[in-house]
Amino acid sequence: MTFQPLRIAGAFVIDAERVEDERGYFARTWCSREFSQKGLPAALAQISLSVNRRAGTLRGMHMQVAPHEESKLVRCARGSIYDVVLDLRRESETFLQWQAVEVTAGNGCMVYVPDGCAHGFQTLVDDCEVVYHISEFYNPQSARGFRWDDPAFGIDWPLPPSVMSIADRSYPDFVR
Numbered sequence: 001m002t003f004q005p006l007r008i009a010g011a012f013v014i015d016a017e018r019v020e021d022e023r024g025y026f027a028r029t030w031c032s033r034e035f036s037q038k039g040l041p042a043a044l045a046q047i048s049l050s051v052n053r054r055a056g057t058l059r060g061m062h063m064q065v066a067p068h069e070e071s072k073l074v075r076c077a078r079g080s081i082y083d084v085v086l087d088l089r090r091e092s093e094t095f096l097q098w099q100a101v102e103v104t105a106g107n108g109c110m111v112y113v114p115d116g117c118a119h120g121f122q123t124l125v126d127d128c129e130v131v132y133h134i135s136e137f138y139n140p141q142s143a144r145g146f147r148w149d150d151p152a153f154g155i156d157w158p159l160p161p162s163v164m165s166i167a168d169r170s171y172p173d174f175v176r
Helices: 032-037 166-170
Strands: 002-005 012-015 018-021 024-027 046-052 058-064 072-078 080-087 098-104 109-113 117-123 128-134 143-145
Touching: 058 080, 058 166, 072 080, 072 098, 072 117, 080 109, 080 128, 098 109
Parallel strands: none
Antiparallel strands: 002 012, 012 109, 018 024, 046 128, 058 117, 058 143, 072 109, 072 128, 080 098, 080 117
């Protein structure tokens, strides 16, 4: 696995190293030893799957706060997504900055979202499946959401949202 730092401190694009032959390819998408060597959490609490039927589906911006902060490793198993990491760590030099990566089943890259950052994505094609490796168990009292179009963030989404939850549409403005 190769780890390419993003502009957001502690966030990475991770490429699985493919071993290809006439059958296709084989690639490791998780290795606790390699994560530990990079100083990243090497324990997983859960793996989740998000199935999205329509292009333009927007999910986000989500995170968990202390004492149940979570890091995520996100990959697209089918389709193509515009994946966004938003830094909400007040002490961070990249506080309130965001970065997006196109993650596709074809390119095989993954995005690592560190503790203290919110995450969201928008599907670019119909029928997307997104897999999350998550470091902490879901805790409803620690779950937080932030509006996808909050002017405090200025996230530039590629498509008008076609499908979104009521909760994601109605989060209040971010308070600095």
